[in-house]
Amino acid sequence: MATESDLVQALEKTPGPTGAPLSHAISGVNLSGGKAFVSLAGDPSRAKEWEAARLAAQEAIERIAGVERAVVTLTAERKAASPEARRPSLASLENVRFIVAVGSGKGGVGKSTTSVNLALGLAAQGWRVGLLDADIYGPSAPRLLGLTGKPEVAGQKLVPMEAHGLKAMSIGFLVNENEAMIWRGPMATQALTQMLGEVAWGELDALVVDMPPGTGDVQLTMAQQVPLAGAVIVSTPQDLALIDARRAVAMFRKVEIPVLGIIENMSYFICPRCGERSEIFAHGGARRDAEALGVPFLGEIPLEARIRETSDSGRPVVATDAQSPQAGAYLALAAKVKTLLETQSRRAPPRIFAG
Numbered sequence: 386m387a388t389e390s391d392l393v394q395a396l397e398k399t400p401g402p403t404g405a406p407l408s409h410a411i412s413g414v415n416l417s418g419g420k421a422f423v424s425l426a427g428d429p430s431r432a433k434e435w436e437a438a439r440l441a442a443q444e445a446i447e448r449i450a451g452v453e454r455a456v457v458t459l460t461a462e463r464k465a466a467s468p469e470a471r472r473p474s475l476a477s478l479e480n481v482r483f484i485v486a487v488g489s490g491k492g493g494v495g496k497s498t499t500s501v502n503l504a505l506g507l508a509a510q511g512w513r514v515g516l517l518d519a520d521i522y523g524p525s526a527p528r529l530l531g532l533t534g535k536p537e538v539a540g541q542k543l544v545p546m547e548a549h550g551l552k553a554m555s556i557g558f559l560v561n562e563n564e565a566m567i568w569r570g571p572m573a574t575q576a577l578t579q580m581l582g583e584v585a586w587g588e589l590d591a592l593v594v595d596m597p598p599g600t601g602d603v604q605l606t607m608a609q610q611v612p613l614a615g616a617v618i619v620s621t622p623q624d625l626a627l628i629d630a631r632r633a634v635a636m637f638r639k640v641e642i643p644v645l646g647i648i649e650n651m652s653y654f655i656c657p658r659c660g661e662r663s664e665i666f667a668h669g670g671a672r673r674d675a676e677a678l679g680v681p682f683l684g685e686i687p688l689e690a691r692i693r694e695t696s697d698s699g700r701p702v703v704a705t706d707a708q709s710p711q712a713g714a715y716l717a718l719a720a721k722v723k724t725l726l727e728t729q730s731r732r733a734p735p736r737i738f739a740g
């Protein structure tokens with residue numbers, strides 16, 4: 386059975402008028418009953434070249450086994466969605482294909498653990514991935530990735546540190562934790578902007594941004610300033626955490642960042658001795674909320690001592706025990722996020738133009 390991901394892959398091999406693969410221009414993908422509908426965002430002033438690209442895309446998709454018919458339409462490029470247009474000072478992000486925020490309405494729900502394992506899960510699928518620990522009030526990337534020491538400086542830029550195949554930057558590499566904790570509003574925002582703009586990220590398929598918990602001014606400014614492709618919200622199943630998760634969804638929606646979905650962390654507990662499953666916090670609330678809010682539910686991560694031990698000792702489970710069921714939960718999550726990024730992000734309103 387062909388999937389939407391196969392359509393994206395076919396366009397990864399088809400160059401477009403800008404020289405970049407046509408998959409970079411996708412603004413919408415849908416596959417149902419063997420019929421593929423794809424929209425490509427292009428520059429209307431180069432309509433002839435885009436018309437040729439449209440036909441090439443149609444042919445490439447119709448060659449996929451299981452696709453009977455492909456309809457490819459052109460939509461006008463939404464300039465505001467490109468990193469350069471929204472934030473000229475963030476030039477060092479221009480070779481980053483997708484920037485994904487991981488947010489939570491509330492602290493301590495496992496946002497950082499999820500960010501690290503999600504980033505590793507994306508890397509496990511062949512992507513080049515960076516992790517920006519933007520949680521300036523409680524930077525945890527140094528601990529989670531087992532990194533010590535200071536990043537090097539090359540030219541005017543900080544060189545990201547590397548661990549388990551990820552590039553990483555954290556305010557925790559630069560100042561001691563207590564110092565960052567006392568920063569307020571504008572100072573915190575300024576530090577974040579610098580970490581985005583003054584780091585030599587290089588070419589990345591995805592930069593996972595571990596956001597500060599909550600939905601205050603710092604988070605809102607960050608969501609507005611960074612050219613985010615989408616946001617993932619982490620919640621635990623308790624009612625209070627879910628109320629805050631709904632606020633986080635509302636915050637990203639307010640600034641028109643697509644919410645890729647909600648993850649339920651610490652969803653259930655499997656007793657390591659008897660294997661019995663207990664639903665300590667009335668599991669399932671995040672799935673119901675996701676349905677009510679009309680956003681995808683991305684999955685459940687169990688509450689497991691192994692996840693805590695590996696995270697807290699700098700050996701994240703996806704990097705050090707990829708075959709374990711715990712890593713499997715994160716790998717499944719990463720696969721969903723990858724597909725959503727490739728198919729949902731940059732979805733422009735369909736202003737169709739003819740070639």
Ligand SMILES: Nc1ncnc2c1ncn2[C@@H]1O[C@H](COP(=O)(O)OP(=O)(O)OP(=O)(O)O)[C@@H](O)[C@H]1O
Nearest residue numbers: 492493494495496497498598687688689692693696
């Ligand atoms: N699924 C899980 N199973 C067991 N322990 C977990 C799980 N997820 C996170 N933890 C543990 O819970 C604690 C808090 O997790 P983490 O630091 O990722 O949360 P956070 O939401 O980023 O917190 P903060 O608000 O402080 O940034 C850590 O000790 C972590 O190891």
